[in-house]
Amino acid sequence: MTTINKALTIAGSDSGGGAGIQADLKTFQELGVYGMSALTAVTAQNTLGVHGVYPLEPAAVAAQLDAVGADLPPDAVKTGMLFSSSIIGTVADKAREYGWRNLVIDPVMVAKGGSRLLLREAVDALVTRLLPLALVTTPNIPEAEMLTGLQITSLQEREIAAKTIVEMGSRYALIKGGHGARHEPMVDLLYDGRTFRYLESKRIDTRHTHGTGCTYSAALTAALARGFAVEDAMEMAKAFIQAAIEDELGFGEGHGPTNHFAYRRRMRSEARAR
Ligand SMILES: Nc1ncnc2c1ncn2[C@@H]1O[C@H](COP(=O)(O)OP(=O)(O)O)[C@@H](O)[C@H]1O
Numbered sequence: 001m002t003t004i005n006k007a008l009t010i011a012g013s014d015s016g017g018g019a020g021i022q023a024d025l026k027t028f029q030e031l032g033v034y035g036m037s038a039l040t041a042v043t044a045q046n047t048l049g050v051h052g053v054y055p056l057e058p059a060a061v062a063a064q065l066d067a068v069g070a071d072l073p074p075d076a077v078k079t080g081m082l083f084s085s086s087i088i089g090t091v092a093d094k095a096r097e098y099g100w101r102n103l104v105i106d107p108v109m110v111a112k113g114g115s116r117l118l119l120r121e122a123v124d125a126l127v128t129r130l131l132p133l134a135l136v137t138t139p140n141i142p143e144a145e146m147l148t149g150l151q152i153t154s155l156q157e158r159e160i161a162a163k164t165i166v167e168m169g170s171r172y173a174l175i176k177g178g179h180g181a182r183h184e185p186m187v188d189l190l191y192d193g194r195t196f197r198y199l200e201s202k203r204i205d206t207r208h209t210h211g212t213g214c215t216y217s218a219a220l221t222a223a224l225a226r227g228f229a230v231e232d233a234m235e236m237a238k239a240f241i242q243a244a245i246e247d248e249l250g251f252g253e254g255h256g257p258t259n260h261f262a263y264r265r266r267m268r269s270e271a272r273a274r
C-alpha cells in the first residue's frame, strides 16, 4: 500500500477556482498530498471580483469537521476564509477536540478587490480562539496590522508584529511580503520566538495574482503534512508560489488565478534534464 499523507482545508469556495478551497485542494494534489475539505462559505467570484458571499451555518461546518476528524485524521490542517466569530469558535473547538497540531492559520480578511471575507467583529475571535492553537500563522501585511493593531511600514515593524503574533500563542509567525512597496523585492519573514528568517524573491510584474496567499499557505500545509520542518516547508511553499506566479495562465479580464500546474511541471523537466 502506498503511503500518502492527508491534509484538510477549512475555507470558503471560490467559484473561479483561483483561491479558497479550490486553490488549496489543487495545491495539495500537486504536492502529492490527499486533500480533504470543510466548507465555511460559498462565494460567487471570478477574476473581476467577489459578487456574492453565502456563509454556512456553524453546525454545517462542525458536521464536516466531525466527519473528517472521526475517520480520516489529517496530518496537517489549514484554515482560510472563516467569515464569522461563530464559525471560528466551531473550528477552534474541533481543532482542540481532535488534537490537530500541524495547524496553519491563514487569517484571510479581505479579497484583493476589497470584499470582506471576515466580519470585522470576528478579528478578536481569530486572535483569542484560534491563534493560540496555530503552528504557523501566515498574515499578509494588512492582516498582520489588523491582528496586532500595529502599523507596519518597515522591516523592523514587521519583526515587532511577528513577535506580537508569537506572543499571542502561534508557534511561528510568517508575515508575507506581497503587499510591500512596488519597487521592493518580495520578502517573507518567519519568526519562531527566537530567530528571524527572511526569504526573498523577485517581484513578478503581473496582474494574475488572485489566490497567492491561499496557494502559498496550502503549499506550506502540504509540506508539513509530508513531515517537513516549518523552515523547509516555507522554502517549498515559496518555490511553489513563485512558479505559479511566473508561469501565468492569463485567464480572465481581471486578476487571474496563479498556475497550480507550474511547480510540478518544472520539477519534472528539471528531473528529465539531469
Ligand atoms: N507579484 C509577485 N511576485 C512574486 N511573489 C509574489 C507576488 N505577489 C505575491 N507574491 C508572493 O506570494 C505569497 C503570498 O503573498 P501575499 O500576496 O502577500 O498574500 P495574500 O494573497 O494573502 O495577500 C508570498 O510569498 C509573496 O511573497
Ligand SMILES: Cc1ncc(COP(=O)(O)OP(=O)(O)O)c(N)n1
Pocket (backbone or CB within 6 Å): 011, 012, 013, 014, 019, 020, 021, 043, 045, 080, 081, 108, 110, 111, 112, 113, 117, 209, 210, 211, 212, 213, 214, 215
Ligand atoms: C473563498 C476565498 N478565500 C480566500 C480568498 C482570498 O485569497 P487570497 O489568496 O488572499 O487572494 P486574493 O483574493 O487576495 O487574490 C478569496 N478571494 N476567496
